Amino acid sequence: MSYLDTLLEGVEVEWKSLANKQDGVAILSRGRVMSKGYLAENAGEFPVYSSQTANNGEIGKIKTFDNEGEFITWTTDGANAGTVFHRKGKFSITNVCGLIKIIDNDEINYKFLFYWLSIEAKKHVYSGMGNPKLMSNQMAKIPIPIPPLAIQKEIVRILDSFTELTAELTAELTARKHQYSYYREQLFNFEESEVEWKSLDDIGEFQRGKRFVKTDLLAEGVPTIHYGEMYTHYGVWANETISFVSDELVKSKKLRTAKKGDVVIVAAGETIEDIGRGTAWLSDKGVVIHDACFSYRSPLHPKYVAYFTRTRQFHDQIRKHISSGKISAINSKGLGKVIIPVPSKEEQERIVSILDKFDVLTTSISEGLPKEIELREKQYEYYRNLLLDFDKLKMEN
Incomplete structure (x- = not known):
């Protein structure tokens, strides 16, 4: 018996669509066109998210916001089509993003839906004509499992613990890279009279x-x-x-x-x-x-x-x-x-020895932090797939 079976304890899982008219659990909408000039002219404090995955999808900040609260966004076009993000707060999205707003928070949990779509959405991307797309009409059809809310929250709690650990390791890696850069500069910063x-x-x-x-x-x-x-x-x-x-x-x-x-x-x-x-x-x-x-x-x-x-x-x-x-x-x-x-050969070797330690810690895929992050991400993906391995029942409209 899997851990998911243990969680469900024989409870049947209802299936609905993400946003079909008959049985959708959410409402879908799209962002709007925002040029680089617009972002520059309206620079402010509220993030704007686009299709990229770097920097959590943020491409700038403006004075106003189009959305406030909790949502899920997804990338509709391009190489990152089907990528989903859990969003909270005040923000805007561009025209290559979609917005998911849950209709009934007592039926489905945002983070649970996010974790489910992080597996499922990519399967529905259309890659014809060389430009991958996941438009609203296809997104709406994605089947969504709806176990009891308490089970959804328990699955979210477990998966959050993995993502938080990965986030901590990533933050440590960033800090170590800054430290590495600092010491690299300092170790070569000799006074002219010294060497x-x-x-x-x-x-x-x-x-x-x-x-x-x-x-x-x-x-x-x-x-x-x-x-x-x-x-x-x-x-x-x-x-x-x-x-x-x-x-x-x-x-x-x-x-x-x-x-x-x-x-x-x-x-x-x-x-x-x-x-x-x-x-x-x-x-x-x-x-x-x-x-x-x-x-x-x-x-x-x-x-x-x-x-x-x-x-x-x-x-x-x-x-x-x-x-x-x-x-x-x-x-x-x-x-x-x-x-x-x-400097002397001994000093060169000392400098190399110090920087080698930082290099291994920040770049090694066999023993440094990147390796640890990779292992944690694989562990997260394993448990995510295990915990979200619902038996798909036929949906009847």
């Missing part, structure tokens, strides 16, 4: 990669880093790759490799802020690098250099050497002019 400062050109040398295209990438072969992966996959250090090229391609195109102890630095990107990020390559095997990357070899600790490329003082220095356009880029001459503090 020698040298240009990257003075203490090392750059080698630019050679061009290959994404269609050259394979699932196995010679380890390879494409410049785009520097933004999406690689961190401060790496000893293995997610992409490869053939040995034949390496030979025919005379592709260039970074060696163990080199720092791979990305030299092109869509924004100025992206450029210059470095990854220390720590494998005994060499790695092929793209022509939008440089390898940098020096006597400095490679992770010390990689961490430095993530500081504000590094990016402040390279900014004036970046050429901007559709794709922004920097050359080795610009990178070489960057001045870096050069």
Whole structure:
């Protein structure tokens, strides 16, 4: 017997639709068009929610509000169609959002309905013509189980405990990332008299990669880093790759490799802020690098250099050497002019050791907070699916 069976104790579950005229439990409506100009001209204290999922869907704040109280909203169009949010307070929504208002709060609990729709709504998204949609007419048809209110509240209590724990871990991760950023800046903030400062050109040398295209990438072969992966996959250090090229391609195109102890630095990107990020390559095997990357070899600790490329003082220095356009880029001459503090090897190792601890805590998917959050989210999804696994009975209109 499942936990849900134990909760129900033989009680039959009634089924209704979300918002059909005959048996709907809620009223549906839509938001309104609000341009960026409108948001800017009417800036205020009340949130406006749109189709995005970042920042809880908030795209700005205005002086007025269209809704007050407790509601559920959902995204009607685009990649996030079918995503639902539980809302409370005074707010507005844009035209790519829908609003759900429960008719009888003594029949169904908002949070219970939210948790149910977080599973069910995505199943009803229509993806034809390349633009996913979940419009009101389809949303209205979604079947809703209605167990006794006390059981709904108990399910909400259990699921809330999981989401609250995940929220606490996420808040801790955010705090640790701020702490990480602070210490990274401070640890490289030497006084001029404390250490020698040298240009990257003075203490090392750059080698630019050679061009290959994404269609050259394979699932196995010679380890390879494409410049785009520097933004999406690689961190401060790496000893293995997610992409490869053939040995034949390496030979025919005379592709260039970074060696163990080199720092791979990305030299092109869509924004100025992206450029210059470095990854220390720590494998005994060499790695092929793209022509939008440089390898940098020096006597400095490679992770010390990689961490430095993530500081504000590094990016402040390279900014004036970046050429901007559709794709922004920097050359080795610009990178070489960057001045870096050069403490003793022991001090470099101390700095690396401190920052490594923060890096593991904030980015590791095997032992840090991201791993803990991932496990808690999977645990939440498991219990959510278990607790909401109602037997679907045929609805009779």
